[in-house]
Amino acid sequence: MVLMTTTATTTTPVVGFDQVSKTYGDVRAVDGLTLALHPGETVALLGPNGAGKSTALDLLLGLRQADSGTVRVFGSSPREAIVAGRVGAMLQSGGLMDEVTVAELVRLACDLHPKAYPLTEVLARADIAQIADRKVNKLSGGQAQRVRFALATAGDSDLIVLDEPTTGMDVSARQSFWATMREQADQGRTVLFATHYLEEADAIADRVLVLHRGRLLADGTAAEIKAKAGARKVAFDLDGEIDEAPIRELPFLTSVDISGQTIRIQSTDADATVHALYGLGVYPRNLEVAGLGLEQAFVAITAAEEAKSK
């Protein structure tokens, strides 16, 4: 562990944001963002709609310029890093040239990459060899996503940036996409992906960044983010008619859901809540106390921040 820390602090970050801000009119999309990504990390970028994820990725790829602050990629400007072939990117809505075939488009990406892989290898990795002759404007949403993935992995890049890469993919396409991405990461590449699928972030990322209103709200492993939410969930059944008021007034509650005989609550101090529950003189059956999943932790953290800004 000590060695890892030493490596992380002495190596030039793969990505460095220093006090970066970007506004559109009066919308502050990215607000004083400072962060560093290190070699070999697989990082998930999470945040509610409009949190600034796509803008942050656009800044990182040099597609937009920051109003203030600096963005460095492998110690140089985003443009220099891209020209050197060190970055592969898959953008959310990147338009694909309509009148060309899949193979022609991917060949173009290979031709432009200084460390390109052979075309057949790129097509096979993205699982699009069987649609190589199809016109790009005839693709389904999931197929178009795979073509975008091929464009991002046309050459041997050190950093792969993916903006909501699996949107539109079916379950098996998603699974094979992440298996391929894991291989890329296992070969030492840094992978940064924005997603709304929190289970993907939980399963794939070794670091999770939570953006909210352009600022970094949480940065850690999925386990650390869950712990940061500081809440646990408690579920139990009650027999007979349920007197809801005292249950809703139990201490340390952050949410209550009463559905039929089943009560599900979240508490910042589950031990104290359960103790108080017994104090009501009720007999809870099937009592379960568990930590929050990443999705619930994410909702709890961002909701707490929303409440603060009101």
Ligand SMILES: Nc1ncnc2c1ncn2[C@@H]1O[C@H](COP(=O)(O)OP(=O)(O)OP(=O)(O)O)[C@@H](O)[C@H]1O
């Ligand atoms: N070109 C633009 N012009 C004006 N406002 C913009 C522009 N692009 C983004 N915004 C605004 O900036 C904020 C951040 O948007 P951004 O797309 O970066 O968020 P996001 O986290 O990627 O959202 P989503 O999850 O919905 O894709 C939003 O309020 C959005 O409306």
